[in-house]
Amino acid sequence: MARRDDAPASGRRRGRRIAAVAAALTVLSGGAVGAVALSAHGRDQQPKEAGAPSAQTTTLARKDLSDSRTLTGTLGFGGQTTVKGTGKGLLTRLPKPDATVARGKPLYWVDDRPVMVFFGDTPVFRTLDTPGVSGRDVTVLAENLRALGYDTGPVAGAPPPRAAGSGHGAEPGAKLTPALLAALKRWQHDTGQEETGKLVPGQVVVVPGPYRVSGIKAQLGDPVAEEVLTVTSVRKSVQVKVDAQDAASIRKGDRVTIALPSTKSVPGKVTSVGQTVQGGDDSNASGAASEATLQVTVEPVDDAAVQDLSSASVQVTFTAEQRKHVLVVPVGALLALREGGYALQRPGGQLVGIKTGLFAKGMVEVSGAGLKEGDRVVTTS
Template sequence: MASSNSPQKRPRRASRNVTAVAVVLAVAAGGIYGAKALSDHGKRQQPGPAAAPSAQTTRVKRADLSDSQTLPGVLGFGGRITVKGTGKGVISRLPASGSVVARGKPLYWVDDEPVTAFFGDTPFFRTLDKAGTTGRDVTVLVENLQALGYDIGPRPRQSSEPVAGRGTGGVGTELTTGVLEGLKRWQHDTGRKPTGALDPGQAMVLSGPSRVDAVMAQLGDPATESVLTLTSQEKTVTVKVDAGSADSMHKGDEVTIVLPDTKGVPGKVVSVSTTVQGGGDTDAGDGSDTAPTLQVKVRPTHSADVAKIDAASVQVVFTAQTRKNVLVVPVGALLALSEGGYALQRPGGKLVGVKTGLFAKGLVEVSGAGVEEGDVVVTAS
């Protein structure tokens, strides 16, 4: 049995050897194939030659071009002044904040007598009761009585030279008996005794229609105290402008006021201050900016546009200059020439010399014999 089993074991070893050789050959073949596959994959992953960049182009267009500057401002009632009372007595009645002050209407009350608002440029500094007195304060009385509809007789004589013995006023209007009679009628109509004499404490002379901004006095205070503050009835925007750039702003210039809700409304410059504020050191040591500035006042064209806003921070767009219906391209389309000046480049590479005008909002005005609306040019932006 031993001799019969021996021949059966040797073929099994041979079979295992053949199998091992086959595995080695398969691995080797697989390695060669895998190496080739990896090599091909690597070649596919290597970047090819870079493609030439494509030129960006734009067209020459016609447009309106404006050079503008946007600055912050404050909208509110301007021209704030403090009214200080005159005469004897105590304050017995006061107006409400926001009240409108009109010619011939009471401003406040002293000892239950109204202090009336008159308009003019000279306060009442003396009692007016004698015919023949001449002065600018008489002019204010005459103009207000006439504006309120009172008959003062023949127009009083105007004097441009001091008149001896005619009171301390001198230059101005002569007080006539007709004016004094008109004064009596006004006193009667306003609940006063018709004495025909106007005392300084009976009327307060203001520059024009106003609005009560704040009440400072209290009932019972002496009439000589600060009574209230007034502002103009019209709202204005106050803008601080760098003194170096204010030369381009002038009274009457049209602007755009951007309200807090981003709505733009038209406005107009009403004044440009000539008084420089700030200046000197650019650093005051406390972090504040002391650069020299000027105040520019802007008024909304239509008061209804800001009727619901008493005070607010706004933006004001000032336009320094405007060019209408001109040829424009992006600033990036300009090429600076080594010999000076600028050119535009056609897609084929040809250069066309141009003259530049206004620069604004990333665009530039161009002109030249070889430039027309619709031309295609190369641009960097």
Template sequence: MARGRTRARRRTGRRIAVAVAVLAVVVGGLYVGTALKRHGDVVSAQPAGAPSARTTLVRRTDLSDSRALPGTLGYGAARTIKGAGKGLITRLPEPGSTITRGKPLYWEDDQPVMLFYGGTPVFRTLDKAAVEAGASGTDVSVLADNLKALGYDVGPEPRGKRPATGTEKAPGTLLTSPLLDALKRWQRDTGQQQTGTLAVGRLVVLPGAVRVGAVKAQLGDAAAEEMMSVTSRRKSVSVTVDAGDADLIRQGDEVSITLPDTREVPGKVASVSTTVQGGAGDESDPSGENTPPSSQVTVVPVDSAAVKGLDAASVRVTFTTQTRENVLTVPVGALLALQEGGYALQRPDGRLIPVKTGLFTKGQVEVSGAGVEEGERVVTAS
């Protein structure tokens, strides 16, 4: 009897639990449905409007296009020094040393071989016999110019006689006895044999002061062999530039040089090579592949002290290739390509302004046209 009552109570408890669960579902459903309806009423209550357009101003400013290219910092191209004397090498300079005008580059048979500046080597003996023969030429001019630069009085400097045809250039300076006397005084002051004669191999003529690079010769080697390589004493950066871009670079242009430690130092373009390498038919390309035509640009730091601790390094050089001053500009995203060709700007009211484009750089574009004005607001995508 007691067992029957217990089962009845259990069935009654289950019914109550089920009823409570059902009630909770119904009430919850009514709440969720009401909330959703209210949310829907709020969304549908918003009127459908046109999407907002982003706008920008037409501005007047300066535009410049820059390009960063890899370069190599060093002392420039090396030049091999080969003597012209018949003796033996008895002394050599230290690598890294600087040799200037009138200083010995090496010693042959214990006699210094000096450096003079110029473009013509001494190719013959200059002595009294040559004076009597009326010798003249650019080698004589080199001798006279350097002795004057070193502070010696070389006397009158008559020009050589022009050839009878009159079509050739004058043959340089005429060799004179006062010039040989100045040579003899310089030989005495520099510890050379005072002969008043300049023989082949007693001078090395180079464009300017040099820095000694690798020394190849050893003491006792013949002076007529390769002895050393020399470079400019001023550091420079060599940059390979596409031949088409080289036309936009001029000697004297200002550049920025980024060093390996990320420092930026100012520089200037020293030279732009007129020799184009690569391209179709370039016989210097051993691979036989047509590499893009390129030219070499040499850049020098404005302050040599800024690269004092670097003998060689990979750097980046930023060139300003084009500049537009006081022009109207907009973001590139403001341009609309017209179906019939060309571009236009769009006013916020939808009207179009045909424009001509100029320089594109750094997300901006130069624009011009009869209908575009500074300060006007136009639609842009970015």
């Protein structure tokens, strides 16, 4: 009887164990499913190896930075000057365009007599034949004969070398001596001129230096006392119109780069900066104010680099400012601070106050405590 009474209790205990085991299996089964789901979710949240960062960054670099601008210019033989004849007579022979105007050589002929070339800054304005007279025209005569290899003897009254920028008005000039007149006569003999031993206006034409004939204005048979021809420098130059405000940063002697039509670039230098402003008023046809400009002259360092070009449109690059081996970042990396100035932002969000230097070509020079080459910062470009 006792066994029969215990059987139901034992059955109930076994039922509870089975239910517990079933529940445990259910929990374990659900846990396994949940673990699989969490594992998959975790894998989805892992960063991808080649994924893009949430903010674009750039690296601080050290390089040379220069502020430059490129302007269009015209290459050609610049500095055209008109040569006028002196004295009486008719033109009987003229040079050809592109002929070189050389010291001691004939430039044109009057009444079939050659008119020779002297270099200088004062024309022969009187007859030089009497020892004792002095002046700048005597200095021109003496300097040219010496340059041509003639012994002129001591030049009495010759001024000391001129200081740069000094005026000519106070210079008395050299004194005409018998030795100088004798040298003049020898030169006349050697060049096939009449050996007079004196120099009269019209026998020589004085120009500042070596030139080339750019054009003929007179005709054979015209009186010599008129405009005879035009000359230009033997060196090619580039004429560039520069905004009058920008021209303030350009100096004589500055180095430039000249891009030729062939895309070849050659070095050049600034030889002059104009002082006369052109334009800047409303006198043009449209009634609008024209741009105020100054003319800047540039010459190639090596004239042979442009020997095949007589005239051409070129691009001239002027470098106004330059920094060597400085830290730079793209301008888009700058953050304007509310209190003024700029900062850079590191990828972690930290702001670093900086000082800016030269801005050029989308880059900016930066400096600040703790900044070094290779640092990464946030940028928008």
